[in-house]
Amino acid sequence: MDRNALLNQMLYRMEEVFWHELSDCAPWKTEYVGIDFIQAQDIKGKNEDEVIRACIERIKAAGLAENIDYAIGGNGILLKLQVRGCQLMLKETMLRKGGIKPYNCPIANMIRDQLIEKLGYETTYLADMAADEKTGHCALKVAIYATPEKIGAVSDWSKE
Amino acid sequence: MEDILDIMTSRKSIRRYNTDPVPDEMLDKILEAARWAPTGENYQPWRFVVVRNQETRNKIGDLAKVGSGSRMTAWYCLGHMQERFAGIKDPVKRAEVLRFMYSGEVSEFAKKAPVVIAVIGSLMEGSVDVPYDLSAAIENMLLMAHAMGLGGCWVHGPVATTRDAKKFKEILGIPTGMGEYKVIAYVSIGWAAEQRKYPRPKKNLEDLVYWEKFGQKERPRHG
Numbered sequence: 350m351d352r353n354a355l356l357n358q359m360l361y362r363m364e365e366v367f368w369h370e371l372s373d374c375a376p377w378k379t380e381y382v383g384i385d386f387i388q389a390q391d392i393k394g395k396n397e398d399e400v401i402r403a404c405i406e407r408i409k410a411a412g413l414a415e416n417i418d419y420a421i422g423g424n425g426i427l428l429k430l431q432v433r434g435c436q437l438m439l440k441e442t443m444l445r446k447g448g449i450k451p452y453n454c455p456i457a458n459m460i461r462d463q464l465i466e467k468l469g470y471e472t473t474y475l476a477d478m479a480a481d482e483k484t485g486h487c488a489l490k491v492a493i494y495a496t497p498e499k500i501g502a503v504s505d506w507s508k509e
Numbered sequence: 510m511e512d513i514l515d516i517m518t519s520r521k522s523i524r525r526y527n528t529d530p531v532p533d534e535m536l537d538k539i540l541e542a543a544r545w546a547p548t549g550e551n552y553q554p555w556r557f558v559v560v561r562n563q564e565t566r567n568k569i570g571d572l573a574k575v576g577s578g579s580r581m582t583a584w585y586c587l588g589h590m591q592e593r594f595a596g597i598k599d600p601v602k603r604a605e606v607l608r609f610m611y612s613g614e615v616s617e618f619a620k621k622a623p624v625v626i627a628v629i630g631s632l633m634e635g636s637v638d639v640p641y642d643l644s645a646a647i648e649n650m651l652l653m654a655h656a657m658g659l660g661g662c663w664v665h666g667p668v669a670t671t672r673d674a675k676k677f678k679e680i681l682g683i684p685t686g687m688g689e690y691k692v693i694a695y696v697s698i699g700w701a702a703e704q705r706k707y708p709r710p711k712k713n714l715e716d717l718v719y720w721e722k723f724g725q726k727e728r729p730r731h732g
Contacts, residue, residue, distance in 0.1 A: 377670045423586060465672075472575055472672070476583035492583040497571075500578035501612040506586040 357439035364440065368449050376452040376475055383455025384462040386411070392463045397421065397493070400467050401428070404460045412436065414456060421493075422509040424502040429509065430489040432456060438487070441480040451480045457489050464493055471497050516656050521709070523660025524618045526699030531624050535657055539626075539698065542653035546645040549638040555646045556690070558627040558681050563620075568680045569695065570620035573667035578613020580669075585611045616666040622697035626650070627681055629692045643693045650696050660701035665694045 368375045390407045394400035398421075405417045415434025421427065432454075441451040454475060461473040470493060477490040494500055540557060548554070560566055584590045590607055597603040609615055619625050628647055630639035647663050654661040668674040674692050678685045683692065719725050 374669065379671075381671055426582070427586065472579045472670075474579045474583050476587060490583075490587070492579060492586075494575075494579055494582075497575055500575060500582050501608070503582055503585045503611055505588075507588065 353436055354439060357437060357443070360437065361440040361443040364444060364453055365447055365449060368444075368452065379453040380458055380461065380473075380475070382453055383458040386455075387459035387463055388466070392467060394463075394467060397464060397468060397495075400463050401460055404463050408456055408459060417456065420509075423504045423506050424499075426492050426494060426499050426502050427504075427506055427509055428460070428491040428493045430457060430460070430487075430491065432487040432489065434485055435480075435487055438480065438482055438485055441487070442482040445480075445482070451478050454478055454487070454489055457491055461491060461493070468495070470495050471499070513652075516652055520651060520655040521660075522662045523699070523701045523703060524615075524662050524697070525701070525703040526618075526622050526660065526697070527702040529623070529700045531659065531698055531700070535654075535659065536624060536698070538657065539650050539653045539659075542649040543628075543646040546642065546649045548642040548645070552636055552638075552642070554630040554632075554636050554639045554642055556629050556631060558629065558683070560625040560627065560681070561623065565680060566619045566622065566625050569625055569667060569677070570617045572673060572676055572680070573616035573619060573664065574613035576613070576669055576673050577616035577666040578611060581611040581613065581615075616664065618662070619664070619667075619695065619697055621699075622662075623699040624697070626696045626698065627677070627683075627692060628694050628696060629683060629690045632688055632691055639691055640693055643691075647694060647696055650698075654698055658700075659698055660703075661699075662697045663694055664697060668692045668694065 364375070364379070367379065371378060387404060387407065392400060392403045392407065394403050401419055405419070408414055408417065413436050414432050416432075418431040420429045422429065435456065437455065444451050457475050457478075461475070464470040464473060472494050474492040475489065476492050478487065479489075480487040490506060536559065540559070543555060543557065544553075546555075560569070581590060585607060590610060594603055594606055597606060628643050630636070630643045632639060651661045651663060668677045675685050677692055678690070683690050715726065720728050
């Protein structure tokens with residue numbers, strides 16, 4: 350049995366029905382998906398670079414993705430993630446075939462969780478998720494707010 | 510008896526309030542209206558936490574500001590907000606509206622509403638259709654408030670994300686277990702200090718209604 354396919358099929362059905370119930374609110378409700386894994390990894394770091402790198406190392410070691418690159422821009426509130434070889438790409442493919450834009454990334458959820466739990470970040474938000482099943486590449490834009498004052502620090506992310 | 514459609518069509522979401530208190534008798538009628546909302550299996554899952562305390566309302570207002578602001582800042586950075594408000598032609602006014610939105614100030618008004626009512630639902634075993642029941646209760650509350658001359662607003666922002674919903678529950682001492690209570694929104698109540706444009710644009714009925722089959726717009730003759 351292909352356990353990864355089974356996992357993807359089950360997640361797909363859960364996300365499909367969740368989208369059907371909540372439409373664009375669904376991404377807001379699924380931010381805990383994946384956090385149990387990363388919370389068991391004893392991630393350490395004194396700043397966001399250290400925490401993000403530690404998360405990526407554990408995520409790759411667990412085989413959830415082959416490679417993850419990141420960059421921070423947009424007045425310090427834009428975390429860009431480039432994920433390759435994600436083990437959850439199949440569920441995104443199935444969602445898109447069903448007419449639903451992929452909206453929930455457990456890998457991004459893990460990193461968001463640790464920024465909040467380990468560094469006390471005020472809040473985070475998965476703003477955009479572009480999963481390309483043909484290339485196996487997923488580009489994510491995550492808003493990360495270290496303090497409440499960071500909210501409103503706007504810029505043009507298309508230039509990032 | 511006043512035509513209830515007049516009450517429905519003249520209701521507006523009110524986010525600015527004056528400082529006059531809301532009498533207990535009026536508050537009781539709003540809660541009584543909620544109690545009579547339709548509910549699946551007559552389960553009546555709704556519970557209400559009525560908040561007048563300024564410190565608590567400040568916490569709710571701050572949470573709502575962060576919730577809305579965090580999303581709208583990102584939407585602005587992606588260009589979505591500019592598209593949504595492109596209809597405002599005056600660039601100065603548009604910029605101010607956009608700043609009001611992405612700063613989160615748009616959702617901060619719990620601080621100035623005399624009364625905030627958290628609407629939560631019991632998820633205990635046997636409960637069905639809880640969010641729908643709560644939504645019906647909220648509609649009853651808003652209509653009752655409006656019928657008595659009060660203003661109100663249905664606010665989902667501070668409980669939109671799972672993490673924020675937990676914070677909201679903690680502020681009010683609601684059990685935080687995901688299997689216990691669902692917090693769906695709060696309703697702010699007070700005396701209006703704003704005159705909203707009326708009527709707000711609504712889609713035409715013919716664009717919303719199909720007859721006998723989905724997509725069939727022509728109304729059949731009968732009788």
